[in-house]
Amino acid sequence: MKRSFLLLAAAALAFSSKAQDIQKNAIKINPMSLLVKTGNISYEREVKEGQTFQVGAFYTGLSISDFKYAGYGITPEYRFYFGGQKQSFNGGYVAPFVRYQNFTISDKESDNEAGFSTIGGGAIVGWEKRYKSGFVLDIFAGPSYNNVNFKNKAKEDEFEIKGGIKGFGLRTGIAIGFGF
Numbered sequence: 001m002k003r004s005f006l007l008l009a010a011a012a013l014a015f016s017s018k019a020q021d022i023q024k025n026a027i028k029i030n031p032m033s034l035l036v037k038t039g040n041i042s043y044e045r046e047v048k049e050g051q052t053f054q055v056g057a058f059y060t061g062l063s064i065s066d067f068k069y070a071g072y073g074i075t076p077e078y079r080f081y082f083g084g085q086k087q088s089f090n091g092g093y094v095a096p097f098v099r100y101q102n103f104t105i106s107d108k109e110s111d112n113e114a115g116f117s118t119i120g121g122g123a124i125v126g127w128e129k130r131y132k133s134g135f136v137l138d139i140f141a142g143p144s145y146n147n148v149n150f151k152n153k154a155k156e157d158e159f160e161i162k163g164g165i166k167g168f169g170l171r172t173g174i175a176i177g178f179g180f
Contacts, residue, residue, distance in 0.1 A: 026089060026136045028177030037062045042175060044079070050086035052079045054095070060103075071103030077124070089130040089179060096123045097171075099144070116165065120146035124171055130179045138175040143168060 024046040033040040042056035056075045062068070077097035084091055098121040106113040126140030148166040 023179070024088075026130065026177055026179040028136055028138055028175040030173050030175045032174055033058065033060075036060065040173075040175075042177075044089070046088040047078075050081045050088055052081075052088050053077070054079060066108040068106045068108070069103065071101060073099060073101035075099040079126075081128075089128055089136065091129075092125070092127050094123060094125050095140075095142075097121055097144075099146075101146075114150070114152050116148050116150045118146040118148050118165065120144055122171060134179050136175075136177045136179050138177075139173075140175075141170065141172040144171045145169070 026042075026044040028042045028044065030040040030042075038058055038060040040056065040058040042054055044052050044054040046052050054077050056077075057073065059072045061070045075097055077095040079088075079093045079095040081088055081091050081093045098119070100117070100119050102115070102117040104113065104115045122142055122144030124140045124142030126138060126142075128136065128138040130136045145168050146166055
């Protein structure tokens with residue numbers, strides 16, 4: 001009888017720890033990124049109450065006529081939830097982040113190609129809500145900074161790229177997903 005009770009208690013403990021674990025994860029996508037042919041997915045995990053670690057990755061491949069822009073990136077961040085109960089996945093948060101990106105730009109008409117990678121970081125302020133159904137909504141914005149390493153593979157002397165790649169920028173997004 002004792003042995004059956006111990007086995008039942010161990011099974012209940014294992015199940016309850018698994019049930020608690022179920023509430024500590026979320027997978028999210030940024031549907032707005034699809035407008036620019038970019039796939040963006042994030043995984044968030046609670047580290048301790050009121051703090052989570054998230055890692056996001058993206059891939060883009062945009063072609064317009066003879067011009068092609070392709071690349072990928074990864075963004076790890078650590079979130080601190082504030083206000084109210086300071087509950088993970090629910091409420092306001094602030095999150096420092098780092099980001100690595102690698103891109104290739106090519107022009108088929110001139111057979112020119114250039115590549116660049118960026119490393120940077122910043123901080124975002126956001127609001128996240130996990131509903132009882134498991135649905136997760138995450139809205140965020142904040143400043144970022146990128147340092148660029150440019151590689152010119154073009155046949156011409158210059159392959160100029162302008163517009164928000166190097167220096168200060170703004171990171172924003174709306175992500176939806178499911179908590180488990």
